[in-house]
Amino acid sequence: HRARIEFDPRFTVADVPERLFGSFVEHLGRCVYTGIYEPGHASANADGLRQDVLDLISELGPTMVRYPGGNFVSGYRWEDGTGPKEDRPRRLDLAWGTTETNQFGLSEFMKFCRTVGVEPNMAVNLGTRGLQEALDLLEYANHPGGTYWSDLRRTHGDEEPYGIKLWCLGNEMDGPWQIGQKTAHEYGRTADQVARSMRYIDPELDLVACGSSSRGMPEFGAWEAEVLTQSYESVDYISAHAYYQPQNGDFKSFMASAQDMELFIDGVTATADAVGAKLKSDKKINISFDEWNVWYQNAPTGEREEPWAVAPRQLEDVYSAMDAVVFGSLLITLLRRCDRVTAACLAQLVNVIAPIMTEPDGPAWRQTTFFPFAEASKFGRGKVLRVNADSPVFATEKYGDVAALHSVAVANEDGTFTVFAVNRELETPLTLEIDLGSLGGLGDVTCSTLTDADPDAKNTLQDQTRVAPVANGGITVKDGVAFVELPAMSWNTIRIA
């Protein structure tokens, strides 16, 4: 099979937003405890952060981290995680059926963000709590001093305000599983009031209203319309969350999961713009795709086997080569639509449906999904270009005929170009022809490819490096056209210099 693409540096989609390569740390399972934070670990630094994990995070390259949840935030008292550690209360976490020790909280999270060099993205609890507690938290975090909450932060040892700019107004408030679930009208009114009041403290904030928890939610669309009707002028983003997994052994549809993500983005954009049009507003609401990943939601995870455990193993999905290719395709969609998806978070960062795994008191290693993210974050910077693509299609049960080639081109800031390309066909390799005609004589083409003869191959504690990208030897350049051999079921990072 053959596919062909062409692009021109003059025809751009948008600048790649800095916030597109976000990730997510929730108080869930072992994401925080024995994930990023393990004071007793041999590699732990003075703040109790695991240096082996910090090193992998730098290699992964997230630009922003969302915290502290997720479902967890809807029952969280942020004050519990502040002040002297010996005074912090242990609490039941109703979202995940565990005991929260609060040994890690806001101050520790801010130290983590500064150490890794990422922007914090903080969520407020609009489940069991509301406006007053959100304002208290913001005053504690961002006000310089001279008031009760800001001076309390200083007493706790953090003299300088944290300057957190990006805030999520609750989490998945449409979900029946959410503590304090609300109707669209209730939530829209709350989001509007919380947003307006937060801006009295700090007018420079960027605020995210909760959209639907997935495109499959019964109220999808209607939820966004009502929430934004109530809050359009006071928020900046509407969130989207999506997780994918193969269903009933239908791997072809699974390979095409990005189709659903595209329809999701199109639907939310259209709905937000329709509300804006009705309100005669010239403002645009963008999407914060603040949870996305492959997640085997039906897999037994051991959760709740031991009730109210501290940091048990929960949601520790082990990702296959096929999962990594689907994951890469989701990244391609986020890049292709970065004119309207201007923030996104891979859920999550460590141990919990994560690209990085750890053992308590043991090693840390890269899952298969680590590699597409690291390459996209490293080489997917600059401007996304419009791509004309011609590709064979394959039939799927869920999405009909789908193009085998899924790709995006980025004009990098140093004058080189990167094409991310996934061959979504499970059995058929693809020869990709790239027209280099408009690239000013560039013709040095290299490609890193992730694939595996066994689609189920995984990196595990016992075999930590089974799956990794390798240099692709199948490249020729002739008469201004590059020919790159894309194996079946593969993620490819093609660099043109």
Ligand code: AHR
């Ligand atoms: O990321 C895991 C969970 O998925 C989050 O806590 C929740 O927001 C979503 O349902």
